[in-house]
Structures are given as C-alpha cells and as structure tokens.
Amino acid sequence: MTGRFDASRTPLSGLILLKRKRLADDRGHLSRLFDAEGLTAYGWLGGIAQVNETVTLKRGTARGFHFQKPPVADAKLVTCLRGAVLDVAVDIRKGSPTFLQHFAAELTADNCASLLIPEGFAHGFQALSDDVQLLYAHSAPYQAESEGALNLADPRLGVDWPLPLANLSERDRTHPLLGEAFEGIEP
Numbered sequence: 001m002t003g004r005f006d007a008s009r010t011p012l013s014g015l016i017l018l019k020r021k022r023l024a025d026d027r028g029h030l031s032r033l034f035d036a037e038g039l040t041a042y043g044w045l046g047g048i049a050q051v052n053e054t055v056t057l058k059r060g061t062a063r064g065f066h067f068q069k070p071p072v073a074d075a076k077l078v079t080c081l082r083g084a085v086l087d088v089a090v091d092i093r094k095g096s097p098t099f100l101q102h103f104a105a106e107l108t109a110d111n112c113a114s115l116l117i118p119e120g121f122a123h124g125f126q127a128l129s130d131d132v133q134l135l136y137a138h139s140a141p142y143q144a145e146s147e148g149a150l151n152l153a154d155p156r157l158g159v160d161w162p163l164p165l166a167n168l169s170e171r172d173r174t175h176p177l178l179g180e181a182f183e184g185i186e187p
Helices: 036-042
Strands: 005-009 016-020 023-025 028-030 050-056 062-068 076-082 084-091 102-108 113-117 121-127 132-138 147-149
Touching (some): 062 084, 076 084, 076 102, 076 121, 084 132, 102 113
Antiparallel strands (some): 005 016, 016 113, 023 028, 062 121, 062 147, 076 113
16 A cells, blocks of 8 residues: 555455554654555445545444445444544344354544444444544445345354444344345344
8 A cells, every 4th residue: 555554454344444544743643544545455445435434422332233235335434533432333234154254343533443334345334432533434324225234233143242232223223134134144
C-alpha cells in the first residue's frame, strides 16, 4: 500500500484489520483514513458510494448486526474517531468455511485501527465508552429493500460482548435469530 497502513488478515477470509500510521510532530498528527487504490490489494473494489457517521452517547449501547443483500451488498471500512467500540463482523457467506463465525476488534480513537469488512458480512458494535463517533465508508449506496440483519443477542453467534447489551433500538432488538434469518441453516 502507500505505506500509510499496516494490514493484518483475520481468520475470516477477506476481513482485514488495518492500523493507520500517524505522521506526527509537535503540531499534532495526520493519518490517512481511506486509500481506494491501496485498499484494492485487500479486496476493496471501487470508490466510495457513501460516507456515514454514527454517534453513540452511552457506554454499553449496541447496534447491528446489519448487512445489505446481493446484488447491492457493500464493503465497509469502519473507523472510530472518538471513544472506543468492540466492532464485530459475522461471515454470512453461505458456503464459506467460516460461515456464521465472527471476528471482533477493539477500535478506538487512539489505536488507529479500522476494520475493512468485505461484502457478505454482517456488522455490529458495542460502545465501550460514552460519546463514541464512528465513520463508515461504503462501497455501495444503502437500499432499504435490500437490508438484512441478525440479532445481536443470538447465543449461536457466540459473541462475547464485554458489557450487557443496552440501549438497543426497537429494530435491533427484533432482528431475527439464525434459524429465522437463514431458514434453518445451522452454524
């Protein structure tokens, strides 16, 4: 890449943990949040269709697991600009050897980590601090009719949330369990 990222492959094929390299001096620092050309080596297949920001006010709040169904599935680059989260991606690619397995990483404003999530993954997170700000770069525009989701509390996903799940939206609270989401396919 351009020398601005260190990339670590995760146990889930295509899911990459990036660490931004900061250029710093006594005035502060600069870090590259996105590099379309450089990220192609790790599966990013185009430009950015949307950039979204979320602010989560209270520690323990959880959001997700959201995804876009084909043919409008999207890749995401998730970056924490303020606070800290446990960011989780679940492989929902039927036929994948890691189908329904997850990977979790702590993203913080200080650790310069981002998660590059390819198409075919559901995404969710839990705020580990108050006043969290996340930035999402999406490879495709959001389409409500193509949205899918899994339930954050589904025990079959095996996510070890560090805090009790709190402040779930009504929508997130009622996402389907695996049997409903995948018509009886078990992990």
